[in-house]
Amino acid sequence: LRFPQKLWRMVESDRFPSIWWSEGGRCIAINEELFKEEVLGRAGPPRVFPAMKKMKSFIRQLNFYGFTNMKRDCQRSASLPEFLAEEAAAS
Template sequence: EGGKCVAINKELFKEEVLGRGGPPRVFAMQSMKSFLRQLNLYGFTKIQQHSQRSASLPEFLAEEAAASAHSQILYYYNPNFNREYPHRLEECKRR
């Protein structure tokens, strides 16, 4: 999305970020549910990734297999989160 949203691989994030033991911990919480709640409290909303599907069966099945591999990727958007404007992160405040 050109640096305008956060993409999170759910399983990898739980294992490598939230599951990290001892210092340095990145976040105080260890639960994915708590982390997603924090994203929402800071104004991030979940967005769905839609892609166009092919009409032919072999292409459709290949696309379905690829989509299922990405089903654990979550996308969140906040209008103040943009790679091109890092100073706008200051506007991401808890509601």
Template sequence: MEDERDIRNGSDTHKTKPAGKDNRFLPLCFPEKLWEMLESDQFRSIWWSEGGKCVAINKDLFEVEVLGRGVCQRVFNTKHIRSVIRQLNLYGFTKVQRDFQRSASLPEFLSEEAAVSAHSQILYYYNPSFNRAHPWLLGTCKRRAALKQRGLCAAGLDERPLQKPRWSV
């Protein structure tokens, strides 16, 4: 219990332990890690949006809070936001665009522009199988490459072309 308090308070006492010894995220697959992060109160950079249908990520804060963690507290095996975004895409998440209506008056436009600029650091991703109200759908979040291969197997197209042997007779 004391170790959990140390992690949540940002203590560096775990840096001397072997990598991943107390890390509850390591054995989880990407969608499970994402779900656990969203459901925990440990992260301020990622949250449920749109009534639990979208994942919202504050890009700058996520890079510091999640990707900037030490080895033993690491959630993902990367330090780059583009790798996390790639995983989102591979698991069928699509980026949701936010449209803002702009005012005609210059002062209102400028204040809205500042708000939009700050808001542009927030990324929104949606996956129909990733919904806070339906946690049982989490098991249906699969990597697209695996889905593609499964489709080829079902169609009987998974056989690889014959290759020439390396030795000749």
């Protein structure tokens, strides 16, 4: 799966409390410290993003796909309306 599909599945899953839809579902919110531990720091399978070990790499991928960073209360969130539209069309 490509990055956007993996991201979508991760945000939709209850398995990763470090990343979720913001209120209203227009942004992805990330608890950065927990995300580093449970997603990027995971040693064994199944690793969601096998090649990524640093938050900087994850943020770079978000930026590559057009997400923008919005800092609020020490958490990161990213928004991309096309991401929501694309996933809605695929469902």
